[in-house]
Amino acid sequence: MDAKRNRSVNFAIERNMKKVLQINVKPNTANEHGIPKTSVISAILSKSGLEGDYNNYRTIKKSRNPDMAVLLYSIETIKELNKEGWPIKPGDLGENFTITGIPHSHFSPNQQYQIGESLIEISFECDPCQNLSVLPYIGKTKINEFIKTIMHRRGWYARVLKEGLIVQNCNVKQI
Numbered sequence: 001m002d003a004k005r006n007r008s009v010n011f012a013i014e015r016n017m018k019k020v021l022q023i024n025v026k027p028n029t030a031n032e033h034g035i036p037k038t039s040v041i042s043a044i045l046s047k048s049g050l051e052g053d054y055n056n057y058r059t060i061k062k063s064r065n066p067d068m069a070v071l072l073y074s075i076e077t078i079k080e081l082n083k084e085g086w087p088i089k090p091g092d093l094g095e096n097f098t099i100t101g102i103p104h105s106h107f108s109p110n111q112q113y114q115i116g117e118s119l120i121e122i123s124f125e126c127d128p129c130q131n132l133s134v135l136p137y138i139g140k141t142k143i144n145e146f147i148k149t150i151m152h153r154r155g156w157y158a159r160v161l162k163e164g165l166i167v168q169n170c171n172v173k174q175i
Contacts, residue, residue: 018101018172020115021075024091028054033131037091042167045070045118047160050096066159067123070096073155074104084149087137095155099172107156112175117164119175126154 024037034055044051049058049069058068073095081088090098097115111122128150133143 018099018174020097020166020168020170020172021100022090022098023050023166023168024094024096024098025050025053026055026094027052033134034058035092035094035131035134036089037094037096039091039168042165044163045115045120045160045166046163049160050166053096055094068157069160070120070158071126071155072097072099072107072122072158074098074102074107075100076102077104077153077155081150081153086146086149092135093132093150093155097166102172104153104155112161113158114171114173114175116166116170117162118160118166119162119164120158121161123157123159125152126157127151128154 022039023043025040025043026034026037047066048064071094073093075098078088107122109122109124113120128147130143132138132146133140138146
């Protein structure tokens with residue numbers, strides 16, 4: 001009986017864990033947008049973002065705005081969108097961190113999170129853009145519908161308060 005109860009308690013704890021499910025980067029590649037991003041096991045997070053990641057919008061158009069150093073996206077939102085018929089996978093929407101255990105609606109500006117060795121602060125919600133049309137399941141024909149669908153579910157930008165190493169499956173703890 002005790003072993004069964006312990007397994008149930010451990011499962012409940014694991015279900016409530018807030019973690020970095022996936023770290024996503026995309027190198028600077030000529031004539032390509034910053035999406036989709038690909039998974040890496042670990043990365044160094046600096047004030048300007050993840051090592052090995054490049055985003056033209058954040059770098060050029062927003063002049064390396066430190067409030068946009070990284071983009072967080074909830075796996076729970078990806079699952080919602082999958083149920084709605086959009087075959088999104090982690091990294092597709094350009095997020096640097098696919099987070100599990102924290103729904104999109106639970107983030108808000110000025111919240112601080114320890115992620116691995118680093119500390120970030122939520123800046124503002126990301127707005128969807130036309131560049132999402134490069135995803136093959138969206139394209140030019142579905143982009144307007146998709147933008148309406150993910151409005152206020154596009155992810156959250158964050159600034160980096162403390163640099164450090166981030167590894168896949170590391171804990172995410174609100175400070």
